[in-house]
Amino acid sequence: MADKNREKGGCFRAGCLTAVVAVLLLAGLGWFAQQWGNRLPGRFVLRVPVSGAIDERSPDAASLPLGGARQPLSLEELLTILDRARADKRVDSVLLEIDGLGAPAAKAQELERSIAELRKSGKKVTALLDTPEDKDYRLAAACDSVIVRKGSWMMLDGLKAEMFFFSDPLKKLGVSFQAAQWKKYKSAVESFTRSSPSPENLEETNALLDDAWADYLDSVSRHRHIDPAEFRNVVDSLAVLTPEKALALRLVDRVATERQLEKEYEERLGKPAGELFVGGREYLGATGGMRPKSSGDRIAVVAITGMIVSDGAGGVGEAEVTDVSTVKQALQTALDDPKVKAIVLRIDSPGGDALAASTMLELLQEARLQKPIVASMSGVAASGGYMVALAGSKIFAEPLTITGSIGVFSLKPDLGGLLEKTGIRREVLTRGRFADAYTPFKAFDDASFRKFVETAGTIYDDFIAKVAKGRKMTPAEVDAVAGGRVWSGKRALEVGLIDRIGGLADAVQEAQKLAKMDAKAKPELLYLPARKTWLEYLLAGDASELASALTAGVLRQSLGELEPLTRLPGTKTARFLLRTEEPQVLALDPVEVTIK
Structure with a gap:
């Protein structure tokens, strides 16, 4: 029998048995090391x-x-x-x-x-x-x-916000862009289409900077018991x-x-x-890591972080992204667990692919029919990131959470000048009026550009309708605060885009209330999607999955050295543009604002 199993290549082979024993031994040693190290x-x-x-x-x-x-x-x-x-x-x-x-x-x-x-x-x-x-x-x-x-x-x-514009240097290389910008405050395209910020871009960036500056002065003076003017003088003079x-x-x-x-x-x-x-x-x-410590009722915290992308759009070692299948699996885990009584949707995302965000919202709205959902917005919940927050019965944000940016844009590169400079010739045979319209190797003609803009407009109208339904506003009321405008959390509360100022703990309390859980008991939190520990990788016995995770970790660590470059404004948009040949309609924050 053993010989027959060896012939079939089963796990009776010496190499396979050795691998299994090695995995179990490592797992056991890891468990004992962890338990020993966890003594406080x-x-x-x-x-x-x-x-x-x-x-x-x-x-x-x-x-x-x-x-x-x-x-x-x-x-x-x-x-x-x-x-x-x-x-x-x-x-x-x-x-x-x-x-x-x-x-x-x-x-x-x-x-x-x-x-x-x-x-x-x-x-x-x-x-x-x-x-x-x-x-x-x-x-x-x-x-x-x-x-x-x-x-x-x-x-x-003090604080500052930097904006970079690449249009002029790119033109020298023979590269230009055509944009469907819906509407004028949707300024993410400006890094590629202008050599300086538009008045609308300056308006909203200055508003964010004003709010951050006022909050900084107030926070320090309040905690340190000094006059705000006195502290401001330190910053301005010393x-x-x-x-x-x-x-x-x-x-x-x-x-x-x-x-x-x-x-x-x-x-x-x-x-x-x-x-x-x-x-x-x-x-x-x-103290138990990030897993629930008891077997009682709990609240699931489902995270949507980084860029919102379609399934499989992220790459190994790439910056944090959330795709549709990840959200679907996390929601299914929360819905299938009878101990999970409510869901807190935790958002830290500037948006991304408009269709992916719309699909996530649909999944979340279906889940809300089974268990209460409350949205908690962290550093940024803009554009597609704000769209998914509409699934919450209540939306919470910090006073300085970058919020809103209700709008879409599409950006198409034109590399025709680059081909001309390098002497590359392109011959194209087509059947159909618009077969070659969306190529990145030439500009749109008038008819193609009109269709390009109409597509963005259709998706914008759909976005407006979603917000109107979710926030119980009329489309006209939403449009008045939309058009790509970005708000701080404090201002978003004033215009009706959020319900409360507060953090994750406040959202958990609201979810606890909606689920009619014991108000005196502190609920355990189940963070989803669940992160695997190295011990779980070993116990699962999937060497390829462990190798992939290790490779991703090494790449992230290496790419971390290039962080200043990857944080240049426009790089998030550029990564999307490089994913496919076709132009994409993006629900992405209007301007990559970094206040420092």
Whole structure:
């Protein structure tokens, strides 16, 4: 029998048995290592690094060996860590190491709210800064005390929004673009069609910058108990200052080296530093990770992050995207689980493919017939990202969440000039009036361009109708606040595009209420789509899937070094243009605004 199985190539082969045993052994060792490492001291200081852009979710690769430790904590993880620390008696205090923060202001606002709740629980929160800039300092000011490392400096020089325009240099290469821009505030096309911003582009960018600036001044002055005009004078007159100068101006509480701070903790708690501090990721793993800890009723948090794309449109190592099949699977998991009583749709997306966003909305509306859905908008929920939020019975956003951008555009490249410059000849045989109209190697003629624009207009009208139905407004009322206009969350509330100002915790409470769950019990959260751990990959025994995940993790890590380039305005739109030969109608935010 054994010989017959060997002939058939089954798992009685020595190589196959060895592989199975190796996988089980590694899994067992990994489990024991994880359990051993998850033991926490009876009393410790929770040391949480906060840095970078703060992605809404960590990629799958963050949980893989040799990859997770270097991956910055996501907003999802940071909020979970701070929430668990509130009721954890082992946590003496929290030390936030804030460095190089590049997150949107809306995410900083949500973290500030979480810090405030932690302080209310009696836990002291200290911010440790190393050469901080405005975004670092803004978050640090929400803590009980602010310490700046001795020997560093502070660069508090204000906020700015940069816009880049590629039309003129591209023309020199023989490349130009034709755009169906519906309507004038839908300014994402301008990076490719203009050499300077339109009045509408400047209007909405200035409005966002005004809101962010006012909020920054108010937040710091309120937390630090100083006059807003006094703080603004520091920014306008000093900009760069030493920690000692900042101490004299009451902007910080202490100037110290890291070792001095560690010694103070050691003296107070009577332990050496090696036994005193627990890192944020270590604490998260020791307290159950991102999975529900009990078997009771729960609320599913379904994330739509990054660009919205059609199935299979994302690539390995590419920036975060969400496709239709991923949302469909996540919703099915939530609907099939009898313990899930409601769904919170968590959105951090500038939009993307208009048809994909429309399909996601349809799936969500069907799911809402079975279980309540509440939408929670994070850093950005614009265009297609806002469209999917319409599935929520209530929509929550932070005051500075980039919201709205109700509109569409389509952009078609014309590479005819490039072919001419390089001497490439193109011969085309057609049957049908418009067979070659959408090629990227020539411009539209008048009739083709009219059809191009009509398509964008049809999709815009459909978008308006969806918003009117979802927000109980007339199409005319929606059009008055649409046309591609982008709003801060605060202004979006005023014009009726959202229902409440609040973060994920507020949306969870509303979902709990709609599902008629016990108001006194804190519901467990089931985050979807679920992230696989490296141990789960091993136990599944799918070597190809594990290899793909590892490859994606390595690529993301490598591409992270090119982050400044990939964050140039226009790059998101350019990635879409390069996906297919045909022009695409995009429900994408009007301008890639980065306020820093």
